[in-house]
Amino acid sequence: MFCLAAYNLTKSYIDSDQSIHVLSDANLEVREAEMISITGQSGCGKSTLLHILGLLDTPDTGRVLIGGREVHSGMPEAPMIRNKDLGFVFQFHYLVEDLTACENVALPMIIAGNNSTDSLKRATELLSSLGLEDRLNRYANQLSGGEQQRVSLARALINSPKIVLADEPTGNLDPQHSAEVWQMILNLNKEHGQAFVIVTHDTDSARLASQTYNLAQGKLSLC
Ligand SMILES: Nc1ncnc2c1ncn2[C@@H]1O[C@H](COP(=O)(O)OP(=O)(O)OP(=O)(O)O)[C@@H](O)[C@H]1O
Ligand SMILES: [Mg+2]
Numbered sequence: 001m002f003c004l005a006a007y008n009l010t011k012s013y014i015d016s017d018q019s020i021h022v023l024s025d026a027n028l029e030v031r032e033a034e035m036i037s038i039t040g041q042s043g044c045g046k047s048t049l050l051h052i053l054g055l056l057d058t059p060d061t062g063r064v065l066i067g068g069r070e071v072h073s074g075m076p077e078a079p080m081i082r083n084k085d086l087g088f089v090f091q092f093h094y095l096v097e098d099l100t101a102c103e104n105v106a107l108p109m110i111i112a113g114n115n116s117t118d119s120l121k122r123a124t125e126l127l128s129s130l131g132l133e134d135r136l137n138r139y140a141n142q143l144s145g146g147e148q149q150r151v152s153l154a155r156a157l158i159n160s161p162k163i164v165l166a167d168e169p170t171g172n173l174d175p176q177h178s179a180e181v182w183q184m185i186l187n188l189n190k191e192h193g194q195a196f197v198i199v200t201h202d203t204d205s206a207r208l209a210s211q212t213y214n215l216a217q218g219k220l221s222l223c
Helices: 048-053 078-084 101-109 114-131 146-155 175-192
Strands: 003-014 019-031 036-040 061-066 069-071 086-089 165-166 194-201 211-216 218-223
Touching: 003 036, 003 086, 003 146, 003 194, 019 048, 019 061, 019 175, 019 194, 019 218, 036 048, 036 175, 048 165, 061 078, 078 086, 086 114, 101 146, 146 165, 165 175, 175 194
Parallel strands: 036 194, 036 211, 086 165, 165 194
Antiparallel strands: 003 019, 003 061, 061 069, 211 218
16 A cells, blocks of 8 residues: 555646646655655756645646545645645745744644644654754744754654655755754654655765655656
8 A cells, every 4th residue: 555646647837828847647656654765857846746745736637645545735634634644844944934943843733733832842852853952942034044944854743744745855954964864764764654755956865765766857767
C-alpha cells in the first residue's frame, strides 16, 4: 500500500497569451516509511508538484491518493488532512510574523485540538533538537533565513504526520546545519517510520533517500 501516490498529473499556467506546461503525466508512488528525493532544474515544477501532493494546489488532470483514498485540495476534509496527515516545509517558510518561533511551531498542534501548554512544550523540544533553543521567543522577522527554515521544519513535524513534504528544507543552511537537518530527517524516517518527499538541489544529500527522482519536461523519472 502506498501512503501517497499521484497518477498522470498535469498542470499548466497561462502566462499572458501563452500556456506554460509545468507537469505532463507526472507519476509518483511513496510507500509507508519511504524516503524519496526529487531533484530538477530551477523552474521545472518541483514546488508545483509538491503543492499538488500537499493539497495546496489542484492539478489540471490526474489523481492524488493518500492512504489509498483519492483526495483533492477542495474537499471539506482537506484542511484536516493537511493538519494531521501531512507536514509541509515551504520553500519560502511562510511563518506567521506576529508569532514567536515557538508559537509558530506550536500552532498546528493547537489547531489539532491540543492545549497550548503541551503544544508549546513539544515545540520547545523540537526547536531545541534543531539547535534553536536560544531562538524560541524571537519573532519570525528576527530570525535568519536558515533559522526560519528550521522553524518551518519543526512546524511540519509537530503533529507527527505520516508524510512530510519538504521543499528545499536545507536550501538556506550552511553545510554543518544542512548535514544536521538531513541526519534528523533520516532518524525520523528510520525511528518513527515517517515518509519523506524532499525536493532538493543538493544532489549528494538527495542520494541519502531510498529513491531519487528527477523532474524534467513535466515528468518524474528514477535516477
Ligand atoms: N502562479 C503561477 N503563474 C504562472 N506561472 C507560474 C506560477 N507558479 C509557477 N509558475 C511557473 O511554473 C514553473 C514551475 O515553477 P516551480 O515553482 O514549480 O519551479 P521549481 O522547480 O520549484 O523551481 P525552483 O527550483 O526555482 O524553486 C516556472 O516556470 C514558474 O515560473
Ligand atoms: Mg521551488
